[in-house]
Amino acid sequence: MKETPNATWPVHAVITNSTYDGLLYNTDFIKKTLDVKSIHFDSAWVPYTNFSPIYEGKCGMSGGRVEGKVIYETQSTHKLLAAFSQASMIHVKGDVNEETFNEAYMMHTTTSPHYGIVASTETAAAMMKGNAGKRLINGLLNVRSNSGKEIKRLRTESDGWFLMYGSRIISIRLNAGRCVLTAPGTASKTSITSTCI
Known part of the structure; x- marks a missing residue:
């Protein structure tokens, strides 16, 4: 920044979490230490992380509010939850001017929304609400663990x-x-x- 005239410290950071090779960052550490006013976690492939304790501190919406910061997390809901293709969500934690946020959102979205897609995000959210979502994700994690053990056993045989x-x-x-x-x-x-x- 010293070498760039009129440069100022960034106010917003965008972080891909998880990375395309599956790495999940310690988002709690990032939220506390990254010196910006707002952080956007692009969590396209991991809309399920807030529903299992094994991902605690690894998703943008985990933990409490961070004083003086706004945390955004976007998720491609259609990739791993029960929503139509192209369905996605924006989650916000912190104080935002709703009118400004909504105006910015409307500027970058269609004026002719597909209400089937909108309804599918509502359905996906309802499916994951409360303990039902936690049971679903933890059940899938158990299937994954057992499958991995079975594959390992079959490979050795x-x-x-x-x-x-x-x-x-x-x-x-x-x-x-x-x-x-x-x-x-x-x-x-x-x-x-x-x-x-």
Whole structure:
């Protein structure tokens, strides 16, 4: 800033959380230490983080208000919650001038909204409200954990590569440049002439 004439300290920061490779930041630390008046967490891929304690301090809306700051968090609700394609939400924590915020919002959105999309965000919010959302997300986290353990077990037992197809595990063995698919518990094998990667 010293080298730029008339430069001033930024008043707003935009942070992608999670990153595109899945890294979640310590948002509580960022909110307390980043010296700006407002922070926007672009949380497109993680609208579920506020519903499980394992993500505590990792989402923009976690924790309480931060004195003297406004925290924004945007989420692409359609990506991971039950909302129509293109549905998204803006969450705000802190003191904002609602009239100014609404005018800015209307300037950058359509004058012909698709009310089906709007209704789907309301439905998604209702589905996640209270303990129902917490039970849903924690149930999914348990499924993910158990699936990971099962995949690890199957990998150690397999003498080749394997993949999931629907609810069936299919072993893939390389045999003279061909893939041989075998469903465990069956004698049937299917040869595929395409290259295995």
